[in-house]
Amino acid sequence: MDAISTSGCYHQKMLDWSLCPVVERDAERVSGAWVFHGTRVPVAALFENLEEDASVNQFVDWFPGVTLAQAKAVLEYAARSTLEPA
Numbered sequence: 001m002d003a004i005s006t007s008g009c010y011h012q013k014m015l016d017w018s019l020c021p022v023v024e025r026d027a028e029r030v031s032g033a034w035v036f037h038g039t040r041v042p043v044a045a046l047f048e049n050l051e052e053d054a055s056v057n058q059f060v061d062w063f064p065g066v067t068l069a070q071a072k073a074v075l076e077y078a079a080r081s082t083l084e085p086a
Helices: 045-051 056-062 068-083
Strands: 001-002 009-011
Touching: 045 056, 045 068, 056 068
Parallel strands: none
Antiparallel strands: 001 009
16 A cells, blocks of 8 residues: 655655565554564554664663664665665
């Protein structure tokens, strides 16, 4: 599914998180949100913290259970996804 920003300036493809091996989803945990594997920490929390100028290292410090490797894998997956044709 594709989405267009409210300003109409860009076209963005929705990410298929099921293809990212460091995340998981369970309808009975965290309202079915995508979380870092083995935790209850939503993937969205990483992006929200980065938007607020936190570093990836700070995020990992603030959310025990999430490893630096997991956080980097999520960011790499998201970055690679932006390179795919819409």
